[in-house]
Amino acid sequence: MTPDMRDLLRPFRDEAIARDIPVDDVERWLGTARPCAVLTRDGDRGGDGPVVGRFGGPLLLPADVPDPVHPFVASIDLAALPADATDLPLPPDGRLLLFAFPETANDYETMGSVVYVPAGTAVTERDRNAWNSFDFEDEKAMFEAFPQGPLRATAGVSLPYHHAAARGAIAPAGPLQIGGYAWEEAICTDPVADAVSHAVKAAEAGRWDGRVSGDVSDWVLLADWQAGMDVEGWESASVHWVIQREDLVARRFDRTFTDVFWNP
Numbered sequence: 001m002t003p004d005m006r007d008l009l010r011p012f013r014d015e016a017i018a019r020d021i022p023v024d025d026v027e028r029w030l031g032t033a034r035p036c037a038v039l040t041r042d043g044d045r046g047g048d049g050p051v052v053g054r055f056g057g058p059l060l061l062p063a064d065v066p067d068p069v070h071p072f073v074a075s076i077d078l079a080a081l082p083a084d085a086t087d088l089p090l091p092p093d094g095r096l097l098l099f100a101f102p103e104t105a106n107d108y109e110t111m112g113s114v115v116y117v118p119a120g121t122a123v124t125e126r127d128r129n130a131w132n133s134f135d136f137e138d139e140k141a142m143f144e145a146f147p148q149g150p151l152r153a154t155a156g157v158s159l160p161y162h163h164a165a166a167r168g169a170i171a172p173a174g175p176l177q178i179g180g181y182a183w184e185e186a187i188c189t190d191p192v193a194d195a196v197s198h199a200v201k202a203a204e205a206g207r208w209d210g211r212v213s214g215d216v217s218d219w220v221l222l223a224d225w226q227a228g229m230d231v232e233g234w235e236s237a238s239v240h241w242v243i244q245r246e247d248l249v250a251r252r253f254d255r256t257f258t259d260v261f262w263n264p
Helices: 003-018 023-030 137-144 191-204 245-249
Strands: 034-041 051-055 059-061 072-077 095-100 112-117 124-126 149-158 176-178 219-225 238-244 257-261
Touching: 003 023, 003 149, 034 051, 059 112, 072 219, 095 219, 095 238, 095 257, 112 238, 112 257, 149 176, 191 219, 191 238, 191 257, 219 245, 238 245
Parallel strands: none
Antiparallel strands: 034 149, 034 176, 051 072, 051 149, 059 124, 072 095, 095 112, 176 219, 219 238, 238 257
16 A cells, blocks of 8 residues: 555544554455546546546547447546556556446446547547437437536545445545446445446357456456436436456457446
8 A cells, every 4th residue: 555545544544443443454444445546627626636638528539440339428648647546557648538328228238438549549530429320319418418628637545335425435536537446326236246247248148259257356447437426317327447457458448348327
C-alpha cells in the first residue's frame, strides 16, 4: 500500500480501532485496498485534478474500426492519468473510448465496448448516433441526456465493499472510475463476479468468442460508470467494464465485457 493510500484510509483505520476491532483484522482489511482513478466533472467534489479526458465530445475513431453498436460515453487520455493512479497494466499513452447502453439485458449480452486508440493513430470523426440505426426516440433522448464535458482525475482508494451507501464515507467516488473495485447502489455482491458469470454464459451461447475464464481472479474492473448520477430516468444504473488480465496485458480491449445493473 502506498503512503497516499494509507493517508486516505487513516480515518477508517482510526475509527475501526476506536471501536475495538482487532488491529490485525483492520490491517488485513486495509491490505485488500486497491488504487483507482476517480474521475469527476468541473464543479463536482474533488474535481480539481488534471483533465484526463471527457464525457462525450466528438467520436474520433481509426478508419478500420467499425461504428460501435452502443452509445459513446467517454474518452480517457491514458498519458494524462496520474502516475500509479491504478494498479492496472494500462498502456502509457493513447486513448480509451468507453461505450455503453445503461440498461440490463439478458444474461449473455454485453452492453458496451471499449476501443483503444494508440497515440499517433490517424482518426476520423464519426456519427455519434450511428448506434441508433432505427432512430428510436426514447433511446435518442436517453443518449442526449448523457453527461458532457471535461473529466478530472484524483488518486483514490477502493475497498471490496460493493454497496455504495456503505463505502461512500470510506472511499468517496465520482461518476466514473478507472480500476479498483466495482460498486452499485443497493447490491452487496461483487459486480465483477456477476459480469464474469454473464461473460461465461455468453461464451457458452456462442455470443462471445475466444477464451473466457470463469475464475473471477482472472478478471479486473477496467472502468465503472455510475450512470444513475447523470442520466435522468436511469437512476441507480451502474455500468461495469471488465476484462481478463491476459487480455489487458495484450491490449485486446475489444475483449472487454460490459455488464449493467439497473433497478428501475
